[in-house]
Amino acid sequence: MQLTPDQDIILRLGEFGLNATIVNTWIVMALLVGGSVLVTRNLCPDVPPNRWRTLLETIVQMIQSQIGEITQTSARHVMYFAGTLFLFIALSNLLLVVPGFAPPTSSLSTTVALAISVLCAVPLFGIASGGLGRYLRHFIEPSAVMLPFNIISEFSRGISLAIRLYGNIMSGAVIAAILLGVAPFFFPVVMDMLGLLTGLIQAYIFAILATVYISSATADPPPPSPPEDAP
Structure with missing residues (x-):
């Protein structure tokens, strides 16, 4: 059993090889771009919406409303980034039901x-929202002593995001492989259904956490507290 699609070399070009992670990532990107082009090619405000446009608007409004509840800045700008993360991870995990397809998120x-x-x-959203000086000041809040701890916190966020997503996807694949050996006719169907649900949940959690981190970087600083001797 291959624990990661990195081990599966699909195309070898001399000393370099394209593994399943790269190829499947391209497949997911092509499906997202192709689907977006097909759905929006005849998108006009004066044309009655069809079922595909209705589905697209529902997804966009759902993502925008979730982001709007978290961030204080324009939800539309954050939606472009967080929504893309959600759609990429969700589609990658949903394609798990395709025989022979290894989700790139399992790498x-x-x-x-x-x-x-x-x-x-x-930092890009933080600098664009309040400027470079304001973004850098949050590293020394509430005091300069917190500078190394705030820097470590920034990097630990990325590590936790990567490990959480990878661990959940890989644990599902390992459990499915074990149950496939125990009962090859019944458990695969159940595990595929659970895998689809878990994949959507992980995509949602990843996008929400990314939005929370961006919101914390773009949030307005708290007002200064009044002096103790003030009346």
Whole structure:
């Protein structure tokens, strides 16, 4: 049993090889881009919505409402980033039901890449919202003594995101493989259904945590407390 799609080399070009993680990532990206083009190619405000447009608007409104409840900034700007994370992870996990398809999210390299994208997005959103000086000041709040601890906290967020997503996806794959050996006719169906549910939940949690981190970087600083001798 292969624990990661990194071990499955699909195409070898000399000394370099394309493993299943890279190829399946391209497949997921192509499906997302192709589906978006097909759904939005005839998108006009004066045309009655069809079922695909209705489905698309429902998904977008759901993501935007969830983000709007968390962040204080414009939900639309955060939605572009967090919504893309959700759709990529969700579709990757949903394709688990396709025989022979290994979700790219079951590779630690993919989850680390997603976590790095969040680590890069947090300061970018923070600087764009309040400027470089205000973003850097939050590292020394409430005092300069907290500087190393705040820096460690920033990086630990990305590590926890990567390990959490990878661990949950891999644990489901390992359990499914064990149950497949015990009862190959019944448990695979049940595990596929649980895998779909778990995949959607993990995509939701990852996108929500990314939104929370961005919201904390773009939130307005608390007002200064009044002096103790003030009346």
